Amino acid sequence: DTGVSQDPRHKITKRGQNVTFRCDPISEHNRLYWYRQTLGQGPEFLTYFQNEAQLEKSRLLSDRFSAERPKGSFSTLEIQRTEQGDSAMYLCASSLEVRDTSYNEQFFGPGTRLTVL
Amino acid sequence: QKEVEQNSGPLSVPEGAIASLNCTYSDRGSQSFFWYRQYSGKSPELIMFIYSNGDKEDGRFTAQLNKASQYVSLLIRDSQPSDSATYLCAVGGGSYIPTFGRGTSLIVHP
Numbered sequence: 001d002t003g004v005s006q007d008p009r010h011k012i013t014k015r016g017q018n019v020t021f022r023c024d025p026i027s028e029h030n031r032l033y034w035y036r037q038t039l040g041q042g043p044e045f046l047t048y049f050q051n052e053a054q055l056e057k058s059r060l061l062s063d064r065f066s067a068e069r070p071k072g073s074f075s076t077l078e079i080q081r082t083e084q085g086d087s088a089m090y091l092c093a094s095s096l097e098v099r100d101t102s103y104n105e106q107f108f109g110p111g112t113r114l115t116v117l
Numbered sequence: 118q119k120e121v122e123q124n125s126g127p128l129s130v131p132e133g134a135i136a137s138l139n140c141t142y143s144d145r146g147s148q149s150f151f152w153y154r155q156y157s158g159k160s161p162e163l164i165m166f167i168y169s170n171g172d173k174e175d176g177r178f179t180a181q182l183n184k185a186s187q188y189v190s191l192l193i194r195d196s197q198p199s200d201s202a203t204y205l206c207a208v209g210g211g212s213y214i215p216t217f218g219r220g221t222s223l224i225v226h227p
Contacts, residue, residue: 033214040125042205042217043161056214091160105151106207106215108160 004109006092012115013082020078021112025094032075033106034067035091043091049075050097082116089113119144121208123218130225136193138221140206143187149209150182150189154202155220161205165191196225 005024013019025032030051035043046065047057051072064082069075079086090113093106120143130136138152149168153161167173167180167189179192189208193200203222207215 035217040219042121042207042219045214045216048214089160105163105166107163108153111160 006109023092029094031095033093037089121218127222138191142208151207153205
């Protein structure tokens with residue numbers, strides 16, 4: 001396994017369309033995170049999964065956003081009725097969480113750059 | 118709300134000099150601290166992490182943590198033009214979801 005992969009790398013869509021992104025984490029990692037990053041800003045947390053359970057979702061996350069991680073492997077992030085403000089880099093990261101430790105070393109995928117016209 | 122503050126820069130240093138990058142955080146319960154390097158158009162890459170007060174060294178990089186002052190820094194010795202990038206500070210609390218700063222742009226000029 002060479003790392004976290006994301007597909008597609010680039011997506012251009014028209015306002016109002018739905019888009020779906022995929023993330024394949026490092027195989028032994030049990031946590032998977034989605035972030036959004038805009039120019040000049042750090043990654044902004046969207047949601048994360050522990051195995052197949054979605055444990056936390058940012059309060060900033062619109063109802064148009066939904067994420068799944070069936071079977072605790074890959075994850076998808078769907079944005080419905082896209083808006084121009086959704087244009088950003090969507091980053092996926094994974095980590096191996098060990099009980100009773102503070103470890104949270106995240107490894108990022110290459111990202112999916114979304115442009116909404 | 119947990120906040121992580123970084124000077125956006127750019128910080129410009131000559132090749133061979135020491136680059137010093139700083140980060141402050143608001144949540145006193147934070148337990149884990151990370152430095153990521155991000156080249157333009159690329160995703161963040163973890164370069165250092167630290168959990169305990171004091172210094173941690175890895176090659177040309179040294180992370181310094183002072184929990185009492187809620188301050189973490191990254192020193193890059195013998196800076197190279199290839200070190201030119203944005204450096205993101207991330208701070209993890211009890212929930213282990215790191216909060217990222219906006220990053221500091223570093224330029225190392227020959």
